[in-house]
Amino acid sequence: MVEAIRKKLLTAVLAVTAATGMGAQTPDSVAAATDTMRTIHRLEAEVVDGAVLHTNRFLEGHNPEVRTMNQYFTLKAKYAFMPPSGSEQARIYKGVYQGVGLAYHHLNPQIGNPFSAYLFQGATIATLSRRLSLNYEWDFGLTYGWKSYAGGERPDNRVIGSKMTAYMDIDLYLRWMLSKQFDLNVGLTASHFSNGNTSVPNAGLNVASVKLSLAYYLNRPAEEVVFCPLPSFEQHWSMDVVLFGGWKKRGSETDMGAYVLPGTYGVVGININPMYNVNHRFNVGASLDMYYDHSANLIIDDAKKNALKEDSGDESKVIHPEDLLTTPAWYKQVTAGVSVRGEYVMPYFTINFGIGHNFINAKSGVFDGFYELLALKIGITRKTFIHIGYSLYDFQYPNNLMLGVGYRFGSRRR
Numbered sequence: 001m002v003e004a005i006r007k008k009l010l011t012a013v014l015a016v017t018a019a020t021g022m023g024a025q026t027p028d029s030v031a032a033a034t035d036t037m038r039t040i041h042r043l044e045a046e047v048v049d050g051a052v053l054h055t056n057r058f059l060e061g062h063n064p065e066v067r068t069m070n071q072y073f074t075l076k077a078k079y080a081f082m083p084p085s086g087s088e089q090a091r092i093y094k095g096v097y098q099g100v101g102l103a104y105h106h107l108n109p110q111i112g113n114p115f116s117a118y119l120f121q122g123a124t125i126a127t128l129s130r131r132l133s134l135n136y137e138w139d140f141g142l143t144y145g146w147k148s149y150a151g152g153e154r155p156d157n158r159v160i161g162s163k164m165t166a167y168m169d170i171d172l173y174l175r176w177m178l179s180k181q182f183d184l185n186v187g188l189t190a191s192h193f194s195n196g197n198t199s200v201p202n203a204g205l206n207v208a209s210v211k212l213s214l215a216y217y218l219n220r221p222a223e224e225v226v227f228c229p230l231p232s233f234e235q236h237w238s239m240d241v242v243l244f245g246g247w248k249k250r251g252s253e254t255d256m257g258a259y260v261l262p263g264t265y266g267v268v269g270i271n272i273n274p275m276y277n278v279n280h281r282f283n284v285g286a287s288l289d290m291y292y293d294h295s296a297n298l299i300i301d302d303a304k305k306n307a308l309k310e311d312s313g314d315e316s317k318v319i320h321p322e323d324l325l326t327t328p329a330w331y332k333q334v335t336a337g338v339s340v341r342g343e344y345v346m347p348y349f350t351i352n353f354g355i356g357h358n359f360i361n362a363k364s365g366v367f368d369g370f371y372e373l374l375a376l377k378i379g380i381t382r383k384t385f386i387h388i389g390y391s392l393y394d395f396q397y398p399n400n401l402m403l404g405v406g407y408r409f410g411s412r413r414r
Contacts, residue, residue, distance in 0.1 A: 042217050048209045050207050051187065063157070095133065098346075108296055115143065131168050138169065160193070161195055167192075168191065169189060170191075189209040193206075197248045203228075236278060241407050241409070244389065269292065282344035296335070337356045338359065339354035352373070352376075383407055391401075
């Protein structure tokens with residue numbers, strides 16, 4: 001009797017299992033399930049064609065060739081990886097990918113044809129159809145091989161002041177999924193090259209372009225996974241502490257004209273940055289920003305010029321601005337300020353932006369007015385990161401690089 005009942009129950013369970021598709025899997029279904037849990041790899045070839053923005057007289061034709069510089073053409077080779085399509089990360093950050101790239105930039109002979117090596121990350125902004133989406137991508141790296149400013153050889157080139165510069169790029173593009181293996185991408189690109197005030201002159205180069213690329217996926221699933229609702233997020237406070245340093249050049253206006261002081265000046269500081277973690281992608285908060293700038297409040301005293309000539313007994317003696325330089329007490333080269341901060345959070349990378357005002361030595365030199373910061377935080381472990389940032393003041397004047405390391409307290413992000 002008991003055995004008969006048991007057999008009937010087993011038969012019923014098997015029938016239900018077969019009806020719901022939970023029985024023995026076919027080879028195709030096993031392969032499909034495996035595909036959704038593998039990291040996806042992508043190779044991409046990209047062509048960029050655009051125009052140089054004329055933000056400097058040198059680019060407008062005030063150069064030895066009397067040539068207006070418009071030409072900009074770039075070739076890129078890129079590798080990226082994506083989270084498994086069935087993973088939680090893929091559900092939270094739709095279409096996210098990140099990787100490394102190499103670029104060759106073809107410009108004017110007077111500027112050069114440099115190469116770039118860079119990191120990049122992109123993701124989907126909106127899905128327009130099953131095969132079409134609107135995406136973004138940012139690139140950040142170093143560019144080497146410029147024909148930079150040289151006093152005797154290229155005195156008019158105030159655009160690029162060093163052989164190596166930073167490379168920053170933002171793309172907005174349409175992704176068309178041609179097949180399981182291929183995507184075609186078409187969009188707009190804005191690029192900026194600058195040395196971060198580590199050398200002068202430093203006007204920088206800006207470019208607007210269109211891009212066309214073909215991406216090949218090594219192991220993308222044939223069909224997109226239908227995602228479940230996003231995992232819940234626990235709102236909470238965290239705090240980033242960043243130690244940073246940098247270096248900068250310093251110029252000055254004197255009665256002898258504009259002059260670049262010899263050597264470089266160091267900068268060191270700390271940011272204490274509490275942030276409220278709003279959701280998977282955004283943090284908001286504030287920061288206490290303290291730093292020492294060895295170039296701050298330097299004094300070039302023109303009154304010393306005659307005194308130096310009298311002391312030497314030579315009225316024809318050439319006096320350089322650095323001979324008239326007076327370095328103030330250290331506490332006049334220290335400042336502290338408070339900034340409002342916002343962060344865009346993605347896997348491996350966080351982009352931080354801030355606007356602040358100093359309250360110590362706030363009315364002297366570069367410490368006066370507002371300051372702005374843009375930083376990229378590259379995750380090393382769950383709580384530690386590399387900090388690469390740049391500071392401006394009064395929304396237009398270059399200040400200094402901010403290269404450092406950080407530690408995150410209290411984060412409950414996965």
